[in-house]
Amino acid sequence: MALIAAVPVAADYKDSYSRGLEAAKDGDWAAVRQRMQEAVQDNPTAAPRVRLYGQRWEPYVPQFYLGLAAFKQGDCATALAQWRSSQNTAVIGSVPNLKAEQDRSAASCDTRVAQQPKPEPPKTDPKSGQTTAPDGGDTPKPTPPKPEPPKPEPPKTEPKPEPPKPPPKPPETPIAQRVPGPLLDAFRNYLGGRYADVARINPDSYTDARSRAQAYLIRAAARQIQAELDNSPAGLDAARADIRAVRAASPNLVPDPALFSPRFRSLYNATR
Incomplete structure (x- = not known):
C-alpha cells in the first residue's frame, strides 16, 4: 500500500x-x-x-x-x-x-x-500556358466522379428494443475529502520545508490506523531531515521510533519515491 x-x-x-x-x-x-x-x-x-x-x-x-x-x-x-x-x-x-x-x-x-528532398514545382509552358508535371508530362486533370445509381431502400424493420442501461456508478468521494484536513496540512508543511511544524503533529489523535500510520510517516520524514540539518542523533532516534510506529499501525505502508528522499527511504528500510 x-x-x-x-x-x-x-x-x-x-x-x-x-x-x-x-x-x-x-x-x-x-x-x-x-x-x-x-x-x-x-x-x-x-x-x-x-x-x-x-x-x-x-x-x-x-x-x-x-x-x-x-x-x-x-x-x-x-x-x-x-x-x-x-x-x-x-x-x-x-x-x-x-x-x-x-x-x-x-x-x-x-x-x-x-537533407529531406523538396518536391519540384510544376512547370508552365510560356507559349501555350499549359502546366506540366516535373517529369515533362501534362498535369493530369481530375476525372469527375460518375454519379452513383440510386440505391434501393432497405426493407423497413421494426427497431429492436434497447437493452436496459445499468444504473450509473455512484461518484467516488474525492481523496482530499477522505484524508483528514490536519494530515493534508502536514503534507503541505513538509513539501514547503516547514519541518518543525510537521514534527509537532500528534499521530495518535487519528482514530483510524491508516491515517495514524501516514501521520507517523510524514513526521518521521520531517524529523529525519531536521536531525541531519541539526546534526542531532536524538532526532534520528525519534525518526526511527516513528518509523516503528508506522510499521505497527500499517505494516504494508511504504514511502512514495515521488514524495520522500532516497535518504529517508533508506532509513525507513533499515529500521525494524
Whole structure:
C-alpha cells in the first residue's frame, strides 16, 4: 500500500516532473512525454531551480525534456518547437549540461530536415500556358466522379428494443475529502520545508490506523531531515521510533519515491 500520491497538494507538477525525470533515466521516452506534458499543463513556467521534495533541487525545464523525448522518437519538428519555445529558451542557457545536449540534438535535427528532398514545382509552358508535371508530362486533370445509381431502400424493420442501461456508478468521494484536513496540512508543511511544524503533529489523535500510520510517516520524514540539518542523533532516534510506529499501525505502508528522499527511504528500510 503506497502513500497517498494522489492528494491534490502532492500530485502537482512537481510529482509529474519527478516521474518524468525517472522515466528519462530509464529511456522510457513515451512516459517522459506523458509526464512532462502533465507538468506543463499544471505549470508551464520553466525555472533554473525548484525544490522537488525535501532537500532535492532540480532545474524545472519540462519543455526541454518534451523536446528530447520527441527527438528520441524521431519527431524533429516537435523537438525543435519545444526547444525553441520562449519558456525553454529563457532558462535552458543557465543549465550548461542540458543546453549542450539540446544543441547537439537540435543540430542533428537541422541536418535531417535539410537533407529531406523538396518536391519540384510544376512547370508552365510560356507559349501555350499549359502546366506540366516535373517529369515533362501534362498535369493530369481530375476525372469527375460518375454519379452513383440510386440505391434501393432497405426493407423497413421494426427497431429492436434497447437493452436496459445499468444504473450509473455512484461518484467516488474525492481523496482530499477522505484524508483528514490536519494530515493534508502536514503534507503541505513538509513539501514547503516547514519541518518543525510537521514534527509537532500528534499521530495518535487519528482514530483510524491508516491515517495514524501516514501521520507517523510524514513526521518521521520531517524529523529525519531536521536531525541531519541539526546534526542531532536524538532526532534520528525519534525518526526511527516513528518509523516503528508506522510499521505497527500499517505494516504494508511504504514511502512514495515521488514524495520522500532516497535518504529517508533508506532509513525507513533499515529500521525494524
